[in-house]
Amino acid sequence: MSGPDRAPDLRPWFLLAPALLSIIVLVVIPMSFILVYSFYENIDLAVDRAAFQFSNWQELFRDKYYHVAIWKTLRLSVIVTILAAVLGYVPAYFIAMTRFRHRWLLLLLLILPFWVSFIIRTLSWIHILGNQGALNGLFEWLGLTDAPLSMMYNETTVIIGFLHVFLPYMILNVYVSLDGIDDNLEPAARTLGATPWQAFREVTLPLSLPGLAAGCLLVFVLTGGSYVTPLILGGPNDYLFGNLIHDAVVSELNWPMGATLSFTLLVMLGLIVVIYSRFMGINQLAKAFR
Amino acid sequence: MAGVELKNVKKSFGLITAVQDMNVTFDEGSFTTLLGPSGCGKTTILRMVAGLEAPTDGDILVGGTRVNEVPIHKRNLGLVFQNYALFPHRTIGQNIAFGLKYRNVSKSDIADKVKAALDIVRLPGVEDRYPSQLSGGQQQRIALARAIVIEPDVLLLDEPLSALDANLREEMRVELKAIQHRIGVTSIFVTHDQSEALAMSDKIIVMSAGKMQQVGAPEEVYNSPANEFVANFLGASNILDVTVTSADNRTIVVQTPQFGTITVPRARVADLHGAKTGRLVVRAEKLRLLEATAHDGGVSAPGTVEAVDYQGQIARYFVRVGDAQFQAMNMIDGRPFEAGTGVQVAFNPQDCSVLPIES
Numbered sequence: 298m299s300g301p302d303r304a305p306d307l308r309p310w311f312l313l314a315p316a317l318l319s320i321i322v323l324v325v326i327p328m329s330f331i332l333v334y335s336f337y338e339n340i341d342l343a344v345d346r347a348a349f350q351f352s353n354w355q356e357l358f359r360d361k362y363y364h365v366a367i368w369k370t371l372r373l374s375v376i377v378t379i380l381a382a383v384l385g386y387v388p389a390y391f392i393a394m395t396r397f398r399h400r401w402l403l404l405l406l407l408i409l410p411f412w413v414s415f416i417i418r419t420l421s422w423i424h425i426l427g428n429q430g431a432l433n434g435l436f437e438w439l440g441l442t443d444a445p446l447s448m449m450y451n452e453t454t455v456i457i458g459f460l461h462v463f464l465p466y467m468i469l470n471v472y473v474s475l476d477g478i479d480d481n482l483e484p485a486a487r488t489l490g491a492t493p494w495q496a497f498r499e500v501t502l503p504l505s506l507p508g509l510a511a512g513c514l515l516v517f518v519l520t521g522g523s524y525v526t527p528l529i530l531g532g533p534n535d536y537l538f539g540n541l542i543h544d545a546v547v548s549e550l551n552w553p554m555g556a557t558l559s560f561t562l563l564v565m566l567g568l569i570v571v572i573y574s575r576f577m578g579i580n581q582l583a584k585a586f587r
Numbered sequence: 588m589a590g591v592e593l594k595n596v597k598k599s600f601g602l603i604t605a606v607q608d609m610n611v612t613f614d615e616g617s618f619t620t621l622l623g624p625s626g627c628g629k630t631t632i633l634r635m636v637a638g639l640e641a642p643t644d645g646d647i648l649v650g651g652t653r654v655n656e657v658p659i660h661k662r663n664l665g666l667v668f669q670n671y672a673l674f675p676h677r678t679i680g681q682n683i684a685f686g687l688k689y690r691n692v693s694k695s696d697i698a699d700k701v702k703a704a705l706d707i708v709r710l711p712g713v714e715d716r717y718p719s720q721l722s723g724g725q726q727q728r729i730a731l732a733r734a735i736v737i738e739p740d741v742l743l744l745d746e747p748l749s750a751l752d753a754n755l756r757e758e759m760r761v762e763l764k765a766i767q768h769r770i771g772v773t774s775i776f777v778t779h780d781q782s783e784a785l786a787m788s789d790k791i792i793v794m795s796a797g798k799m800q801q802v803g804a805p806e807e808v809y810n811s812p813a814n815e816f817v818a819n820f821l822g823a824s825n826i827l828d829v830t831v832t833s834a835d836n837r838t839i840v841v842q843t844p845q846f847g848t849i850t851v852p853r854a855r856v857a858d859l860h861g862a863k864t865g866r867l868v869v870r871a872e873k874l875r876l877l878e879a880t881a882h883d884g885g886v887s888a889p890g891t892v893e894a895v896d897y898q899g900q901i902a903r904y905f906v907r908v909g910d911a912q913f914q915a916m917n918m919i920d921g922r923p924f925e926a927g928t929g930v931q932v933a934f935n936p937q938d939c940s941v942l943p944i945e946s
């Protein structure tokens with residue numbers, strides 16, 4: 298080849314341009330603002346001074362309050378993720394293996410809740426578990442209790458709320474993985490002498506791990522970044538890192554501190570995603586949404 | 588090793604009847620082929636023998652014992668799937684060793700047996716590769732190795748060659764048959780390919796729409812088809828309506844509109860139930876095209892070549908004789924006849940068979 302043909306081929310960049318542009322405008326620039334804001338100084342309620350100083354970051358590293366929140370967030374995210382994995386695998390397996398001809402209906406049922414705002418879905422638990430809720434009404438009607446049982450506003454209700462909202466993500470991801478497994482593999486294992494359980498453990502489970510991992514990543518990151526669910530369903534001690542951001546920005550009107558905390562959360566959750574993609578490849582996530 | 592017997596076996600899926608009333612024996616050590624078009628129930632039969640489907644009705648016997656209630660993993664059958672079904676997350680060695688793990692074989696014996704199985708399928712030394720790193724033909728051999736390493740009582744093969752390309756398929760056909768012969772395992776082979784069935788089988792079971800059409804040795808099924816379906820499925824056949832004019836102990840004479848009277852040996856005539864009409868079957872490769880003026884002693888009639896399908900060594904001709912079209916498959920020596928050429932269409936009466944008219 299000669300002359301003009303040597304010019305670098307720009308076509309890939311043209312094709313990538315829309316995606317790159319949206320990422321830059323919608324993610325990189327806003328995140329840069331947040332990072333810059335974290336060095337500003339908060340003087341009074343909602344009064345900030347542009348500066349380059351580290352007092353917000355120093356506070357983050359010194360104040361135990363924030364470390365406790367990080368620990369609580371990590372702990373709850375792990376609990377919710379494990380429960381979602383266990384509770385989500387079963388329906389995903391059922392949907393993938395059923396001989397029911399209208400499987401799309403089952404998948405539709407899974408997506409249906411997304412049509413209702415997740416805040417409303419979360420609030421619904423007050424009507425189920427609250428003092429005047431359906432469950433207490435049932436207990437009383439059955440004569441099991443005289444006074445309403447107090448079931449709301451604790452860690453358990455927060456976990457229930459998270460599971461309620463995030464389970465479909467887990468189920469969809471695991472389903473996609475299971476659905477991609479050759480139908481003949483389990484029968485092949487069975488004819489070779491494996492019991493149903495052995496065939497599942499040796500063949501189906503390992504082959505569905507990518508979907509399970511993708512589901513776990515999504516649920517973990519979504520839980521780690523939440524603040525609404527603990528706000529609605531949790532007690533005073535059931536705050537997550539996201540609630541601190543909410544407090545700093547909305548209640549204390551301290552945007553520089555809010556920016557510092559936001560950036561911290563972003564880095565922590567980003568780190569999880571990076572570790573995941575090192576091991577699993579990020580493509581797996583895309584499969585569930587095809 | 589053991590024979591297999593199906594007694595009145597039926598299988599329905601809802602309203603669909605996949606297999607109707609199968610009564611058949613697969614002899615110990617034999618190689619039997621289930622031959623039929625796609626959807627005729629071949630896979631369903633294999634899956635029932637393997638225990639992957641339960642028959643709706645009837646009994647399945649392996650080595651004389653009823654196995655209907657024996658769970659899959661206790662049947663000790665080797666099943667080779669149409670798409671190989673190798674475990675993609677396991678190495679070839681682990682794939683082949685899979686069945687041995689459940690059979691109390693010691694670690695060192697497992698390695699030896701895996702090696703021996705790979706030698707049998709002529710792929711030594713690929714233990715540490717993954718299935719996706721092998722070609723289709725190699726995966727096929729691994730699937731076979733995985734099935735025979737457990738020393739199954741019966742080997743079930745579901746169209747194992749159909750995913751291979753033509754050359755490899757013929758090579759594997761010979762090899763598979765040789766392996767089966769060597770280890771002597773009772774084998775049930777499923778295919779929709781008549782040449783595969785004819786080349787490999789001790790016995791062929793021709794199936795259509797869930798029903799057995801004919802059971803017999805390859806030559807028997809090929810030369811004396813029991814009905815028109817079999818006649819057409821095993822190679823192309825010309826079928827013409829005939830009237831029976833006379834019959835004796837050794838021959839029967841039929842009248843055809845195109846070729847006049849033909850005397851067919853008794854042995855090639857099916858039971859016509861006393862009917863005076865029947866159908867004459869002449870295989871396409873038994874029909875010869877000759878120069879328009881030539882005669883070679885057979886029954887013959889003048890015709891015109893309408894189309895030629897040139898296939899190298901042989902040509903498939905479509906010729907018109909009177910108001911009917913016939914197919915002829917002839918070896919080509921010299922040049923094939925061209926479309927539009929006038930020819931003599933000839934065949935030998937002893938190469939025909941006569942079937943009853945099916946209502």
Ligand SMILES: Nc1ncnc2c1ncn2[C@@H]1O[C@H](COP(=O)(O)OP(=O)(O)O)[C@@H](O)[C@H]1O
Pocket residue numbers: 600603604605623624625626627628629630631632
């Ligand atoms: N699991 C099933 N559910 C419903 N119908 C089935 C099932 N398996 C097979 N069939 C039907 O049974 C018939 C025979 O199928 P199969 O045994 O796979 O045919 P073949 O292997 O000869 O192509 C087909 O009509 C097929 O649609």
Ligand SMILES: [Mg+2]
Pocket residue numbers: 626629630
């Ligand atoms: Mg089939």
